[in-house]
Amino acid sequence: MTQLRKKVLEELERRNYSQATANAYVAAIRRFAEYFRRSPDQLGSEHVRQYQLHLVQERKLEPKSVMVQMAALRFLYLKVLRRSYSRDDIPLPRVSRRRIPIVLSTDEVRRLIDAAPNLRYRTILMTLYDTGMRRAELCQLRPEHIDKERMTVRIPHGKGDKAREVPLSLQLLEQLRTYYRSLPRRNGWMFPSLASKRANDPITDKVVWHACHESTRRAGITKPVHPHTLRHSFATHMLDHGAELPVIQVLLGHEDPRDTMIYLHLSTRKLKAAPSPLEMFDVATQSGPEPAAS
Structure with missing residues (x-):
């Protein structure tokens, strides 16, 4: 471990950042150093500007992905290296927070799970969908977090290090038992790493991504599916089956209720409940020949 990486990890721990954020920041700083083939402490704000343009213009990353990279570099230069930069020296891109996400139908979820090539991938997909947990939360899951007496799953370190509990279905409990x-x-760990070099670690989020990608390909689903797609599908299907928004907000661990309200746009139950403007008055359906081409 380099001295700079050690300082970054210590500063992240001192400020009580989540493990997921720490992993993302360390990876972002590593990619920045690899791009210039120099240690970040030998680089400055002009290099950050060049790198941000590279991410936007050449790699064509989404603003949200660029924001994570820039947030990591802000942390490095302002908090770790104590450079006297202003926040405008390392600007964060403007992000549209509440785009309507893609969700799967219940049939597509079934096909996705059935297409999983092995027991581990099937269990990962079922856990993501049945609990609505984030991929980082799944990676950190331990057997003692499964409460078979109360039929709940405890997520002790959610986003913002907030703990919450979600219901555990009997079907998922049996699947987890079979897998374990x-x-x-x-x-x-509930999902231990199979790599010999990481014998004491859980799986990485790359494994979760690959489980989604490979199962999507095998199922013949054309929608772009990633781990968060199953979280969106969980929330939407819960709303379709009568769960109220405050309940879904608690299950997802949302602090801002507006983050949960996006699922109102996706719920077929809510959409079907909306009246059709044409049905508010009688419009006769006409039949007859097509108009002649002019």
């Missing part, structure tokens, strides 16, 4: 009994080696 099949493990050739256990290391205290």
Whole structure:
């Protein structure tokens, strides 16, 4: 471990950043250093500007992805290296926060899970969909977080390090039992890493991404599916089946209720309940020949 990486990790821990944020920041700083092939402490704000343009113009990343990269570099230069930069020296792109997400139908979710190529991927997909948890939360899941007496799953370190509980279905409980009994080696994590170099660690979020990508391909689903798609589908289907927004907000761990209200745009129950303007008055349906081309 380099001295700079050690300082970054210590500063993240001192400020009580989540493990997911720490991983994202360290990875972003590493990519920045690799781009210039120099240590970040030898680079400055002009290099940050060049790198941000590279992300936008050449790699064509979404603003949200660029924002994570820039937030990591802000943390590095302002908090760790104590450079006297203003926040405008490392600007964050403007992000549209509440775009309507893509969701799967219940049939597409079934096809996705059935197409999983192995027991581990099937269990990952079922856990994501049945609990609505984030991929980082799934990676940090431990067996003791599964409460079979109360039929709940405890998520002790959600976004913002906030704990919450979500219901555990009997079907998911049986799936988790079957999967856990099949493990050739256990290391205290529900989903342990199978890499020999990471024998004591949980899976990385890359494994979760690959489970979604490979199962989507095998299922023949043309929609872009990523781990968060199952979270969106969980919330939308809950709303379709009568769950109220405040309940869904608690299950998702949303602090701002406006983040939960986006699912009103996706719920077929709510959409079907909206009256059709044409049905508010009688309009006769006409039939006859097509008009002649002019």
